[in-house]
Amino acid sequence: MTTPSRMPEPYGQGSSANLADILERVLDKGIVIAGDIRINLLDIELLTIKLRLIVASVDKAKEMGIDWWETDPALSSRARRDELTRENAELRERLARLEELEPGRAEKKEAP
Amino acid sequence: MTGLRYVYAVCRPFGTPLQSQLTGVAGDPPRALTHHGLVAVVSHVPERDFAEEPLRRHLEDLDWLTETARAHQGVIDALTTVTTPLPLRLGTVFHDDSGVRTMMEAREEDFLRTLDRLEGRVEWGVKVYAESEPQESARPAQKAASGRDYLRQRRLQTRSHEETWQKAEAFSTRLHEELSAFAEDARLHPPQNPALSKATGRNVLNAAYLVPRAHSEEFVELVDRTKGEMPGMRIELTGPWAAYSFAGETT
Numbered sequence: 001m002t003t004p005s006r007m008p009e010p011y012g013q014g015s016s017a018n019l020a021d022i023l024e025r026v027l028d029k030g031i032v033i034a035g036d037i038r039i040n041l042l043d044i045e046l047l048t049i050k051l052r053l054i055v056a057s058v059d060k061a062k063e064m065g066i067d068w069w070e071t072d073p074a075l076s077s078r079a080r081r082d083e084l085t086r087e088n089a090e091l092r093e094r095l096a097r098l099e100e101l102e103p104g105r106a107e108k109k110e111a112p
Numbered sequence: 113m114t115g116l117r118y119v120y121a122v123c124r125p126f127g128t129p130l131q132s133q134l135t136g137v138a139g140d141p142p143r144a145l146t147h148h149g150l151v152a153v154v155s156h157v158p159e160r161d162f163a164e165e166p167l168r169r170h171l172e173d174l175d176w177l178t179e180t181a182r183a184h185q186g187v188i189d190a191l192t193t194v195t196t197p198l199p200l201r202l203g204t205v206f207h208d209d210s211g212v213r214t215m216m217e218a219r220e221e222d223f224l225r226t227l228d229r230l231e232g233r234v235e236w237g238v239k240v241y242a243e244s245e246p247q248e249s250a251r252p253a254q255k256a257a258s259g260r261d262y263l264r265q266r267r268l269q270t271r272s273h274e275e276t277w278q279k280a281e282a283f284s285t286r287l288h289e290e291l292s293a294f295a296e297d298a299r300l301h302p303p304q305n306p307a308l309s310k311a312t313g314r315n316v317l318n319a320a321y322l323v324p325r326a327h328s329e330e331f332v333e334l335v336d337r338t339k340g341e342m343p344g345m346r347i348e349l350t351g352p353w354a355a356y357s358f359a360g361e362t363t
Contacts, residue, residue, distance in 0.1 A: 018304075018308075018309045018310065019178060019181075019309070019310075020305075020308035020309040021237060021304075021350055022182060022185050023178075023308065024304075025199075025353065025357070026181045026184050026199070026201070026202040026356075027181070027202055029357045029359070029360060030198075030199040030202075030356050030359055030360065031122075031199065031201065031226075031359050031360060032200075033119075033200055033201075033204050033215060033219070035119070035203075035204045035205045035206050036116075036205065036206045036211050037116065037162060037203075037205035037207075039203055
């Protein structure tokens, strides 16, 4: 195979290429076109940010204003607690609403 | 084979066939789909992996993503040896050939303009790492005789750290200026963390340079000359890549 012009030997590519080099290019660079298969761009962007967190340092990410992990239950115990509290409150509210809808049943239950 | 169409890149028609042993994502060899004066390079991919739901799930799986990203890059890389491809972002998928053609028709002008801008150019990646670890590991040898001694050692250590970063920054800035002056265009990317790159030392510069093929040899020599110029700094050159970092700005 001939190349269009004289080129130096490739550096650090092929199977030995650093994963961060490849990911930052194929995920983050290149042309963005909405295909027929709609992957929510937000999903990809979120993923990219997650990767960037691995790629860049946490300090740098904070500097860039990226601090979503603090509210991601999978990653932050505080967020997990908040999530549980919120879910609890939501369930209690739903229960109260259901009881309101069926007052008869609730009363029957309370009657001795 | 039916299934969906995964698009890697758009380019102008190229005479040379792609390497016959080249397998793309999902193991399907990439093929050329010509429409007007453009070629889309596509693979047939199964719905069970590339329909909306499975694709989204896969994207969260670093192993799948790694394999797919390498396959995607492999095709782009092969294209780069025979033409100037416009790489699309990973995961650009259409239902069928006609979907791909419709997209090419709609973006034809953009593609042609960007192809003109990038024709005959490649991207080189340059990273600088500051290697300060050896100094640190050498330090515990001298044991502090007293609290005051300990504090003095700590202070010296901190100062040497700061000096290292200042030196690294000055060196990177100068190198970036020099390389930018040679290249047609440049981009700064966020520094990489060793978790993915497996590199040692701290990444202080992560840049991409757009260089005509014809000047690539000179560019590589320019980078090579700076290697070893500054003790404690490691310079890493990667490429030639397709112009990933410069393809995005279709206005």
